[in-house]
Amino acid sequence: MAAGLLAPEQASAAAQAAQALPIALPPSVRALIDVGDPDDPIARQFIPSAQELSTAPEELSDPIGDAALSPVKGIVHRYPDRVLLKPLLVCPVYCRFCFRRGQVGPDGGMLTPAELDAALAYIAARPDIWEVVLTGGDPLMLSPARLSGLMMRLSAIPHVAVVRLHSRLPIATPERVTQNMVESLRLGGATHLVLHCNHPRELTDAVTAACRRLAEAGLVLLAQTVLLKGVNADVETLETLLRRLVANRIQPYYLHHPDLVRGTAHFRPTLAEGQALVRALRGRLSGLCQPTYVLDIPGGHGKVPVGPSWYDHSAQAVQDGQAVWHPYPD
Ligand SMILES: *Cc1c(COP(=O)(O)O)cnc(C)c1O
Ligand code: SF4
Numbered sequence: 001m002a003a004g005l006l007a008p009e010q011a012s013a014a015a016q017a018a019q020a021l022p023i024a025l026p027p028s029v030r031a032l033i034d035v036g037d038p039d040d041p042i043a044r045q046f047i048p049s050a051q052e053l054s055t056a057p058e059e060l061s062d063p064i065g066d067a068a069l070s071p072v073k074g075i076v077h078r079y080p081d082r083v084l085l086k087p088l089l090v091c092p093v094y095c096r097f098c099f100r101r102g103q104v105g106p107d108g109g110m111l112t113p114a115e116l117d118a119a120l121a122y123i124a125a126r127p128d129i130w131e132v133v134l135t136g137g138d139p140l141m142l143s144p145a146r147l148s149g150l151m152m153r154l155s156a157i158p159h160v161a162v163v164r165l166h167s168r169l170p171i172a173t174p175e176r177v178t179q180n181m182v183e184s185l186r187l188g189g190a191t192h193l194v195l196h197c198n199h200p201r202e203l204t205d206a207v208t209a210a211c212r213r214l215a216e217a218g219l220v221l222l223a224q225t226v227l228l229k230g231v232n233a234d235v236e237t238l239e240t241l242l243r244r245l246v247a248n249r250i251q252p253y254y255l256h257h258p259d260l261v262r263g264t265a266h267f268r269p270t271l272a273e274g275q276a277l278v279r280a281l282r283g284r285l286s287g288l289c290q291p292t293y294v295l296d297i298p299g300g301h302g303k304v305p306v307g308p309s310w311y312d313h314s315a316q317a318v319q320d321g322q323a324v325w326h327p328y329p330d
Pocket of ligand 1: 076079083084
């Protein structure tokens with residue numbers, strides 16, 4: 001599938017890497033790749049490289065600790081007010097830095113009807129669950145019939161006030177955002193859709209048109225971005241991306257520091273580099289364009305903001321977006 005996109009000497013290492021995580025390149029994503037650019041930021045996200053074959057000592061097989069927090073198949077319950085529900089583990093594209101590498105893949109991981117019943121029963125039995133986060137895999141890979149069935153069953157649970165979906169599908173295959181899909185999503189009530197988007201070039205006209213259909217149906221659109229070396233870890237690329245998201249009515253939500261996934265060291269900036277970028281963005285972009293820079297603590301301890309420390313208690317000073325400190329007594 002990646003034929004023509006790889007130099008022959010890369011091909012065998014890439015084939016090996018593809019055994020750990022499959023390759024999927026829908027035509028609209030493939031069209032974004034500049035085959036003449038060996039450092040193309042789109043190719044880097046989806047085409048395997050030999051660098052994936054080396055594991056850094058700090059990398060983990062379950063970097064976010066999903067396994068320890070799964071009471072029922074398909075559910076991850078870490079916080080009292082919200083659960084993840086993973087109805088399937090298929091994605092429209094496979095990101096080489098995927099935090100669920102090793103779980104996702106085209107084989108499915110689809111919950112059986114009995115498993116889905118058990119997962120929904122778990123949610124229905126716990127009135128503290130205010131929000132259900134559909135993830136996977138990509139929940140929009142469900143057939144329209146399955147998706148609308150699931151949205152209806154969730155909206156029938158009185159204490160579930162919010163359904164949130166995390167998806168890469170509108171970016172990878174915008175043509176699949178049909179009226180049918182939009183109607184299914186409306187069934188969830190206060191439905192929030194978090195789009196996984198890492199590079200401004202991913203926001204093509206077809207993609208922004210798909211997002212407009214979703215926004216006009218009343219969905220709240222948010223974006224999450226993974227901070228990736230060689231893709232977006234520079235202030236100009238992030239600025240263009242964040243402005244383009246907001247101009248298309250997509251609110252930046254999280255900027256993720258990459259998880260300690262095996263074979264992804266070539267993607268990870270240091271936290272200090274990430275903090276410097278966040279500080280620079282604060283100095284030049286509208287507040288509407290500011291995502292929260294977060295880290296998912298290994299072991300299942302949750303996500304926390306890891307942006308720069310703006311206030312220094314010992315110095316009794318606060319810094320501005322140009323990294324200049326000003327006295328401010330507390
Ligand atoms: C990321 C995550 C959530 C959602 O966290 P928010 O901070 O609300 O976006 C919920 N449960 C689990 C297990 C998660 O990993
Ligand atoms: S879309 Fe998300 S779950 Fe799917 S491969 Fe990419 S990072 Fe992993």
